[in-house]
Every structure is written in structure tokens, then in C-alpha cells.
Amino acid sequence: MKHIISALVENKPGVLAHVAGMFAARGFNIDSLVVGRTEDPKLSRMTIVVIGDDRIVEQVRKQLARIVPVVKVQDFVDKPVVARDLMLVTIAVPPEKRPEVSTLVEMFRGHVVDISPKTLMVEVSGPETKMEAFLDVCKPYGIKSVARTGTIAMPRQGSGEE
Amino acid sequence: MPAKPETPAPAAETVKTGAQIIVDTLLDLGVDTMFGYVGGVVLPLFDKLFDAPIRFIVPRHEQGGCHMADAYARASGKTGVILATSGPGACNLVTGLATAMMDSIPMVALTGQVRTDLIGNDAFQEADTTGITRPVTKYNSIVKDVRVLERTVREAFHIASTGRPGPVLIDLPVDVLVGKCPCNGKAEIDLPGYKIRTKGHARQISMAAEAINKSERPVLYVGGGVIIANAAEELRTLAEKAHVPVTMTLLGLGSYDQRKPESLDMLGMHGSAYANYAVQESDLLIAVGARFDDRVTGKLATFAPHAKIVHIDIDPSSISKNVHVDIPVVGDAKHILTELTKEVEYRPREAWFKKIAEWKQKFPFRYDAKAPMIKPQAVIEEVCRQTRGDAIVATGVGQHQMWTAQFYKFQRPRQFISSGGLGTMGFGLPAAIGAQFAKPDATVIDFDGDHSFNMTMTELATAVEHELPIKVCIFNNGYMGMVRQWQELFYGQRYSCSYLKNPNYAEVARALGAVGITVDRKEDVSKAVAQMLAEKRPCVVDFRVEQLENVWPMVPAGKSLSEMDGLTILESMA
Numbered sequence: 001m002k003h004i005i006s007a008l009v010e011n012k013p014g015v016l017a018h019v020a021g022m023f024a025a026r027g028f029n030i031d032s033l034v035v036g037r038t039e040d041p042k043l044s045r046m047t048i049v050v051i052g053d054d055r056i057v058e059q060v061r062k063q064l065a066r067i068v069p070v071v072k073v074q075d076f077v078d079k080p081v082v083a084r085d086l087m088l089v090t091i092a093v094p095p096e097k098r099p100e101v102s103t104l105v106e107m108f109r110g111h112v113v114d115i116s117p118k119t120l121m122v123e124v125s126g127p128e129t130k131m132e133a134f135l136d137v138c139k140p141y142g143i144k145s146v147a148r149t150g151t152i153a154m155p156r157q158g159s160g161e162e
Numbered sequence: 163m164p165a166k167p168e169t170p171a172p173a174a175e176t177v178k179t180g181a182q183i184i185v186d187t188l189l190d191l192g193v194d195t196m197f198g199y200v201g202g203v204v205l206p207l208f209d210k211l212f213d214a215p216i217r218f219i220v221p222r223h224e225q226g227g228c229h230m231a232d233a234y235a236r237a238s239g240k241t242g243v244i245l246a247t248s249g250p251g252a253c254n255l256v257t258g259l260a261t262a263m264m265d266s267i268p269m270v271a272l273t274g275q276v277r278t279d280l281i282g283n284d285a286f287q288e289a290d291t292t293g294i295t296r297p298v299t300k301y302n303s304i305v306k307d308v309r310v311l312e313r314t315v316r317e318a319f320h321i322a323s324t325g326r327p328g329p330v331l332i333d334l335p336v337d338v339l340v341g342k343c344p345c346n347g348k349a350e351i352d353l354p355g356y357k358i359r360t361k362g363h364a365r366q367i368s369m370a371a372e373a374i375n376k377s378e379r380p381v382l383y384v385g386g387g388v389i390i391a392n393a394a395e396e397l398r399t400l401a402e403k404a405h406v407p408v409t410m411t412l413l414g415l416g417s418y419d420q421r422k423p424e425s426l427d428m429l430g431m432h433g434s435a436y437a438n439y440a441v442q443e444s445d446l447l448i449a450v451g452a453r454f455d456d457r458v459t460g461k462l463a464t465f466a467p468h469a470k471i472v473h474i475d476i477d478p479s480s481i482s483k484n485v486h487v488d489i490p491v492v493g494d495a496k497h498i499l500t501e502l503t504k505e506v507e508y509r510p511r512e513a514w515f516k517k518i519a520e521w522k523q524k525f526p527f528r529y530d531a532k533a534p535m536i537k538p539q540a541v542i543e544e545v546c547r548q549t550r551g552d553a554i555v556a557t558g559v560g561q562h563q564m565w566t567a568q569f570y571k572f573q574r575p576r577q578f579i580s581s582g583g584l585g586t587m588g589f590g591l592p593a594a595i596g597a598q599f600a601k602p603d604a605t606v607i608d609f610d611g612d613h614s615f616n617m618t619m620t621e622l623a624t625a626v627e628h629e630l631p632i633k634v635c636i637f638n639n640g641y642m643g644m645v646r647q648w649q650e651l652f653y654g655q656r657y658s659c660s661y662l663k664n665p666n667y668a669e670v671a672r673a674l675g676a677v678g679i680t681v682d683r684k685e686d687v688s689k690a691v692a693q694m695l696a697e698k699r700p701c702v703v704d705f706r707v708e709q710l711e712n713v714w715p716m717v718p719a720g721k722s723l724s725e726m727d728g729l730t731i732l733e734s735m736a
Binding site: 009010012013014017018021025042055058059062063065066067068069070071072 | 483
């Protein structure tokens with residue numbers, strides 16, 4: 001099962017190495033890991049997507065919490081959260097197909113961010129399933145390259161579902 | 163005219179160098195003994211240490227120094243301190259740090275580093291010390307600004323010695339050691355991510371007490387955590403009040419007096435048959451400061467199959483790591499055992515203690531006392547007898563370590579000093595030295611294997627230099643005994659690379675300025691032990707022991723605790 005784990009960490013050198021090293025040393029698999037600044041300049045947030053059964057994910061959570069500069073660890077598995085990826089895709093699009101692909105991009109609420117005679121670069125954001133769906137519909141044109149941020153997430157304050 | 167201060171004047175600030183800040187902070191933290199080795203980039207620090215009221219012990223190799231600091235901590239309960247230079251000096255600490263990490267020993271390592279502007283340039287004696295030591299320390303950091311130096315040193319000691327202790331390393335570039343800043347000696351630690359739960363949850367404690375009161379066949383399974391928490395007295399009170407037998411892990415030895423009837427001695431791969439049977443038949447296992455290591459549990463799927471499990475530990479990540487725990491209690495063992503004792507009631511448990519007595523009667527630790535050769539177990543028994551079980555005992559790793567655990571009867575905490583988790587050969591001699599520095603009046607014995615001793619025997623020179631009366635008993639069988647035993651049992655007696663030609667240890671000892679004795683006849687053991695104990699100088703006794711002796715009983719790797727090999731062999735020796 002996929003778990004989104006959010007760790008608030010001190011903004012110090014070596015923290016990422018410590019977290020990554022712990023995952024490697026204990027044999028836990030990271031699906032994605034995103035680090036970014038937060039509202040507090042002293043803290044960064046790491047959003048880590050891990051796949052594993054409950055026992056493994058519980059260990060991941062505890063081992064993370066044990067790392068000295070890790071301030072707080074949350075597992076979002078049973079919580080209503082907003083989870084988002086950002087993706088850039090370069091698609092092989094000859095000029096005559098541009099309108100067709102633009103329609104697709106609009107349907108996914110993406111943006112065309114770069115254009116060349118043979119390609120379009122598109123920016124799409126949203127839940128991971130949407131990224132996968134967009135890639136599926138683009139496949140027939142030819143996907144030249146993909147860059148993805150990995151998931152960031154935040155629990156909802158209200159109880160609404162996505 | 164200066165404005166009148168509204169708040170009290172801050173403490174006087176003096177401008178100091180980084181090296182001076184470190185020495186002053188160490189003194190303020192109560193450090194009076196350090197171990198370490200000089201080198202280029204740490205010279206500013208050594209220059210300040212030259213005048214400081216700190217006893218400084220220089221080993222012959224940084225690894226030895228690291229083990230000394232570790233054993234100093236184990237024997238005294240204080241935080242051990244080791245200092246090494248950059249590059250090779252820091253790299254030589256790795257084994258010692260990993261040893262301390264696995265056994266949760268409070269230690270602070272200070273390492274020199276090249277100038278900050280050279281870091282990453284492959285400078286002379288540069289190594290990525292924080293990168294190399296991150297997995298073998300509880301925490302490490304590099305100080306690049308002299309203004310945070312004092313705080314970092316204080317944080318290191320706090321992290322090393324609290325919660326589940328462990329080694330903490332601070333990497334110190336030389337420009338930080340010579341850099342200057344105002345320092346008032348009152349820096350406060352700032353560790354928002356470091357929280358320790360000390361008090362156990364009251365409801366969990368009540369649940370544990372209720373489980374103990376209901377249990378017909380309980381066993382206390384205790385580890386090094388009880389010793390670290392200074393909770394041996396609380397353990398004794400609980401075991402006696404609730405009337406529960408106690409078995410110990412290797413590192414738990416000393417937490418419960420083995421002369422008492424409730425003691426089941428050590429459990430696990432080479433533990434007592436009565437401890438292993440008791441665990442397997444128990445209906446309640448109360449683990450305290452132990453971590454369900456594979457050498458303790460045997461095959462996990464069949465470990466203590468009928469038992470409900472209570473786990474008391476300060477490290478939440480230890481709970482349910484290997485086995486599912488029914489009643490976890492996170493916190494300090496001393497506090498939890500005290501609270502638990504209030505709620506437990508005495509139960510006679512006659513049938514259970516009768517069964518245990520039968521196992522004890524049938525399967526005591528034994529060896530063939532009639533054999534013509536010197537048996538290592540007999541030497542340990544003799545040393546135990548002549549020291550009245552009161553010595554501090556260090557060991558290397560292997561057969562002799564297991565025999566020591568089986569045949570020396572420990573009475574109190576901090577008496578047995580051994581590398582449990584990492585299993586570091588070569589630990590014994592430097593550990594004995596570190597322990598003797600911590601307890602100058604104690605009798606300190608190193609029971610050592612010949613090849614464990616070979617790994618760090620250069621430290622005998624350190625013992626001689628400081629005139630330490632340590633006693634080294636080498637069980638000389640030519641083999642790496644435990645490896646040989648596995649080769650005999652599991653590799654068709656093909657003794658690949660496990661036999662080495664040894665030097666004459668008594669002559670080596672004498673050449674280094676120690677006393678050297680060779681014993682090759684059984685009837686000379688007692689006299690040699692007496693002579694060894696009377697010596698005021700370091701003394702090495704080379705016992706030429708039975709070469710092919712095995713450690714029994716043995717739970718082969720992957721088998722259940724009750725599936726012990728060697729029981730019939732032991733019975734035949736009765």
C-alpha cells in the first residue's frame with residue numbers, strides 16, 4: 001500500500017543524506033521524495049511516498065522520528081489530503097497536430113510552456129493518477145521526455161473529499 | 163552616558179578560540195578523562211589540552227582509543243570521549259563507533275577536519291567524516307562556524323547520554339579551532355527534533371501489571387537497557403515482588419544477580435537450556451531494554467509461541483520491529499519498573515518454578531572437567547572463584563565470549579563489558595584498559611581469544627605506559643574458535659582460513675613491559691590465576707587450551723530456541 005509520509009525537518013546540512021541513508025540502510029523503498037521550504041525558514045518539509053505493509057511503514061515512521069533533526073512525522077494514509085504532482089512533458093507534435101494536442105492539454109487543465117517545430121512542452125499538475133492518465137493519452141504522439149516532481153501533500157482542514 | 167540596562171547584564175563574554183571553547187565546555191560538562199590520538203589539523207586543540215586538567219590517554223591506534231572510551235562509558239556510566247585527527251584518524255574510529263552504536267553506549271567523538279575552504283578538494287588527510295560515520299552514529303555534524311561550536315558540543319553530550327544513548331560525532335575544521343568569537347560559556351541547546359519520552363504511559367503500565375498478575379508462566383527478558391537506565395535495583399524489586407524468573411541477554415548480564423534463584427542466566431543462541439525452554443513455554447514475556455535480536459530469538463515465527471509480549475523500551479522504533487508486541491510501554495526503564503512494581507502482586511507460581519528447577523537440574527552449563535587438557539570454561543570458573551565473582555570482565559568476540567557469559571556469574575551492572583551487537587573482535591584488551599581507567603581500584607580481567615587479542619594487542623603498550631594492573635587471559639587454541647565451530651558443524655570440518663600461527667604471548671608481553679605467563683598444564687591453572695591476580699602490572703596469561711572445544715548448547719541459525727544442539731553431549735559430561 002502507498003503511504004504519503006510528511007516529515008518536518010530542521011533546515012540543516014546533512015539532513016537529506018541522513019534520511020536517504022536511513023532508507024537505504026534499512027532497505028525501505030522510496031517511491032518519491034520531495035524536499036522544500038516551509039513557512040518557517042528554520043524548517044523544511046520532506047514528503048516521502050513509501051510502498052509497504054503497515055508494519056514496514058510504521059518502522060519507516062519511527063525510524064524517521066528517531067533522526068535527531070527530524071522534528072515531526074505524519075503518515076497521511078487514513079487522512080483526507082490534497083496530494084499533487086507537477087510534471088513537464090515534451091511530446092512529439094508536428095504543426096498539424098497542435099490543435100488536437102492543445103485540446104487534450106486543456107482537458108487536463110495543463111499549459112503549453114514551450115513550442116518547437118516538432119515538439120510541445122506541457123506542464124500538468126494534479127494527483128498522480130491524473131499524470132498517468134495524461135501520459136497515456138499522449139503516448140500515441142510520442143513522449144520524448146518526462147520530468148516529475150514527486151508528490152507533495154497537505155491534510156485538508158475541512159472534511160471535503162477531493 | 164549609557165542607558166541603564168533594563169534586564170540583568172549578560173554573563174561576561176570573553177573572546178576565545180574554538181579550541182579553547184571546546185576545552186572549556188568539556189570541563190564545564192565534567193569531562194575529566196579523554197582518549198585520543200594527535201594529528202595535523204587537531205594540533206590547536208591538543209595545544210589547549212596540554213594545560214587542561216583532563217587526563218588524556220593516547221592509544222596506539224585510534225580504534226583502540228575508541229573502544230577504550232566506549233568501555234570507560236560502560237564501566238562508569240559517564241559519556242566516553244574520543245578525539246582523532248582528520249582522514250585516517252577519523253576513519254579508524256568507524257569500527258569503534260559502530261560498536262558503541264549497536265550497544266547504545268554514550269560517547270562523543272571529536273574529529274579534526276581540513277580547513278573549510280579545502281573541504282571537497284581531496285586535500286591531504288581529508289575524508290568525508292560525517293558522510294562516513296552517519297550510519298554508525300546517533301547523530302553527527304560538522305561545525306563550520308565557531309559561533310555555534312559551544313552549543314554543538316553541549317548538544318552532542320546531551321544527545322549521546324539521553325534517551326537511547328549512542329555515539330555522537332562532531333567534525334571540526336581546523337579554521338574553526340583557531341577561529342575566535344565571544345563566548346560566555348552558557349550556550350543553550352536547541353534541538354526541536356529531539357524529544358524523549360521518559361515516563362511510561364500509566365494505562366499501559368497498568369495493563370502490563372494486570373498481565374503479570376494473571377500470568378502463570380511469566381519470564382522477564384532483560385537487556386542492556388536496564389543497565390543503561392541504572393534500573394537493576396528496580397528490576398530486582400519487581401522480580402522479587404511479582405515472583406518472576408529473569409533471563410538476560412548478553413548485554414543484560416549483570417542486571418540481575420546470577421546467584422539468585424530467579425536468575426535463568428543468559429538466553430539465546432548459546433544461552434542456557436533452562437532460559438530457552440522457559441521462554442518457549444512462557445505465557446507472558448516481559449522484555450525490558452532488550453531488542454529481540456536474532457541471536458536471542460532464534461526463528462522468529464516460533465519464538466515464545468504461547469506468550470503475550472510486554473515490551474518496555476525507551477526507543478519507540480524498537481517496539482514491534484522484530485516481533486509483534488501486545489503491550490508496549492515506551493519510556494525510561496527505571497521509572498516504568500518502579501511504577502509497575504507498585505501494581506504487581508506476589509504469585510507463588512509453584513508449578514512454573516518447579517518446572518524451571520527441573521530444567522536447571524537437568525541442563526546446567528557443563529564441560530568435561532575430567533579431560534586432560536585445559537578447558538577454557540574451567541579457567542573462567544577458577545577466575546570467577548578467586549575474584550569472588552566481583553571483577554570487571556571484558557571480552558573479545560567468539561567462543562571465549564560465550565563461555566564467559568556462561569561460566570562467570572555476574573552480580574551487578576557494569577561488570578561485564580563486551581561487544582554484543584556488532585561482535586567486534588579485538589574489543590577486549592582496549593575495553594579492559596578503558597574500564598580500568600574508569601574504575602582504578604577494581605580487578606579488571608580481559609578474557610580474550612587468541613585472534614581477538616591479535617587484532618588490538620598493540621594496546622598492551624598503552625596499559626604498560628599507564629601501569630594499569632589489567633589481567634589478560636588468552637584462550638589460545640590457534641583457531642578463530644567460533645568460526646571453526648561453525649565450519650565443523652556446517653561446513654564439513656573444512657577449516658578454511660580459521661587457523662593461524664600465534665606468537666609466544668608471554669614473550670610478547672614481556673617485550674612490551676608486561677608480565678607474561680604461559681600455562682599448558684591443567685594443574686597449573688589455579689596457581690597461575692592467583693599469580694595473575696596478585697600482579698600490579700599488566701599481566702598476560704597464555705592458556706594453551708583444548709583446541710576443538712565447542713560452545714554448547716547451540717541454537718543453529720534459523721532454528722527455534724527450543725531446538726538446541728549439544729544437549730546430549732552436555733548430559734554425557736555429567
